[in-house]
Structures are given as structure tokens and as C-alpha cells.
Amino acid sequence: MDMKVELIAYTPEPEATVAAAARLCYSSRGAVGLKEALTDAEAASLIKRLISMGHLSPTEHASFTFAIEGVSRALSHQLVRHRIASYSQKSQRYVDENNFSYIVPPSIAAQPDALELYRKAMEELREAYRKLAGVVPREDARYLLPNAAETKLVCTMNARSLYNFFRLRCCRRAQWEIRELALKMREEVRRVAPVLFALAGPSCETEGICWEGEFSCGRAREVRSRGVAADGGDDLGA
Template sequence: MELIAYTPEPEKIVAAAARICYSQRGAAEILENMEDKEVDRLIKLLLSCGHESPVEHVTFTFAIEGVSRALSHQLVRHRIASYSQRSQRYVSEENFPYIVPPSINGEPEALEIFENCLSQIREAYARLTKLVPREDARYILPQACETKLICTFNARSLFNFFRLRCCSRAQWEIRALALKMREVVRQVAPRLFAKAGPNCEVLGICYEGPFSCGRAPVVKSRGEIEEE
């Protein structure tokens, strides 16, 4: 995963967007006179009061490779984002690379079953592409297929993504991706993403009910917090 583009001076842009709501000055004048301490103050204020619409003005674009179709199916559920993914209709998947889950890779018998199955799928796919269009042959391809994509999120959508996918209950592959994405955006906008993450980290509470990992008190129905 690589952060390939982002809004220049993202924290300053967010601060200016917040300031313009309560100022008679124009955006250009606000940006010109915006000092770093004011940026810091406004970002802290926005995040503390939950006023997140100004953070939608900055975007971050990621190039993602070496992940499975199982991951990309989860990723595109985050609908407030833009995606471009390698096509299985136009790009041949003959001898496709694939992702092996750690649980399978660490169990010899499971790994043998897994690799034998994928070998049969590769052979069947190669035979099918000689008989039918590639767009139809792809129907037998597994979720283990490696894929590549580019995606763009605004910062508010990233807050939601990190809240759900950095959680210890998230599926292992997308959680690993989310943690790496959070690491790189914190390098370019540390104040903006300082508290981005699962509810247990940000709020000190958990909404996972009986599925909670136990890291934080669980919020029950009607807003009650379960006693430890």
C-alpha cells in the first residue's frame, strides 16, 4: 500500500474550511493569514465537538497491491470513496497470483488442500478461456485471487473506515491494510488523524456487544454501559 496523492496542506485546508463558516473574510485571505497554532486549535475544536463536515474537503489516494478479492469486496462497501480496480474481464488471470491466509499457511495439511484446489481452478480457467469469453471464465475464480486497485477517500470517510476496520474484530487482511493506511495518513496529517481508530481507542467504549474483545466497557441497549 502506498499513499500516492493527497490534498496539499490538508490540516490547513480543514482549519480554513472551519473558519470560513464564521468569518466575513474570503478563503484566500483566511489561508494567507492562517497560523499553525490556529490550525491546531481549530482541528482540536472540530474533533472534540464532532463537527466533521470541514474534514470532507481533503482527500487521500492510495495504491493498493498484493491483496485478495476477499479484501476488495469488503473495501468497496465503504461507498463514500472512489475505486479503480484491475479488471478480470479484460486482464487474463491465467496463473493468477493468490493470497494465502496465515491460518492456512501455518497448517501443512490445510495448505496442501488449498494449493491443490487453486491448481485445479487455474487449469479449469485456462481451458475455459479457450471455449468461452474471459468475462465468463472468470466466474470460477476464487476470492484468493490477488488484485490491484487505487482508491480515494475524503478524511471523514477515512474516520469511519478506521473506526470499523482498525477494530480487533475486523477481518485480518483488511485490518492490516487499515492500520497501514492510518499510519501513512498520520505522517502527513498527524493532528487530523491523531484520534482516528476504533471506538475503544477514541471513545473508550465498545458497541460490539457480546462480540467485544473486552478492551473497553460495552455499550448495551438504550445507551447503558455494561459494568466490568
């Protein structure tokens, strides 16, 4: 089951909206009509300045809504810990999970013996679930379901919350599945708001700084030696 991430809705003209809000703070011009009064180049330059100074509050005015599927309940349990966000998730209490799909971690997929053991365990869980779901409520049968079970979500975050999310979850030390999600989400939002998200990512990419101490992957050093932000940022192939 492949992870799918689709940006299903977002604030139109996110960069113009953010720039108008930022401009308002320092201007005696009216709020009404301010968005139209900014050129694209002015908006871009204002946004770059905001982000370099860490003045992120105006970026909250742009929101992004993602449809996500092909992810595990292990991932969703981590994801929903980000509290400045809105979630709707497929309920295991109400939806029939007789044929639940599941996620396979790459480390397991790479070892035939491990993979066979994993697939067999999943098959047995499906069977046990079907039997239980016949005699107890679905909401109780689901206690059998594994972290691997596939779930679907709709998730909305504003740009500031996404900045925080990308900073933590695009890091190479993040858990692989949520990192894959974060990289896909970042790709989606960069398509529609390239300036706004140009510098969204872990602090190694954006500032040449790593906070992981002894666990650091060493990338901050590499980035510093090439010049901060000269690096395009990680993708899944990296």
C-alpha cells in the same frame, strides 16, 4: 503476495485546508487568503477541537488517494461497500488471469496440511481457468476464480470517510485482511496529516466505548482504565 499500500496523491497541506474551511464558518474574514493566514499551531488546535466535538464536515475538504495491491477479491468486495469513496479496480473481465496470484489467510499459512490443500486447490483452479479461457470469453472463465485471487485498486476517500473507515475496520473484530489494509492506510495518512488522524480509529481507542456487545474484545475497558486517547492505537503487531 504481500499487501502494498501507497498514498499516491492527496490534497496538499491537508490540515491547513481543513482548518481554513472550518475557520470560515465562524469568521467574517474572506475565504480567499484564509488558508495562508493560519499558523500551523492555530490549524492544529482548531482541528483537535473539531474532532473532539464531532464536527467532521470540514475534514471532507482533504482527499487521499491510495494505490493498493496484494489484496484479495474477498477484501475488495467488502471495501467497495464503503460508498463515500471512489474506486478503480483491475477488471477480471478484460485482464488475463492465467497466472493469477492469490492471498493466503494466516490461519491457513499456519497449518501445513491446510496450506498444502489450499495451494493445491489454487493450482487446479489456475489450470481449469487456462483451459476454460481457451474456449469461452475471459469474463466467463473468471467465474472459476476464487475469492483469494489477487486484485489491485486505486481508492480515494476524504478524511471524514476515512474516519468512518478506520472506526469500523481498525477494530479487532473486523475481518483480518481489511483490518490490515485499514491499519496500513492509517499509517500512510498519519505520516502526512498527523493531527488530523491522531484520533482516527475504533471507538474503544478514541472514546473508550465498544458497541460490539457480547462480542467485545475487552479493549474499551483497558483503554478507559488508562484514560481515553492515552493509548497510541493498535498496530498489526498488537
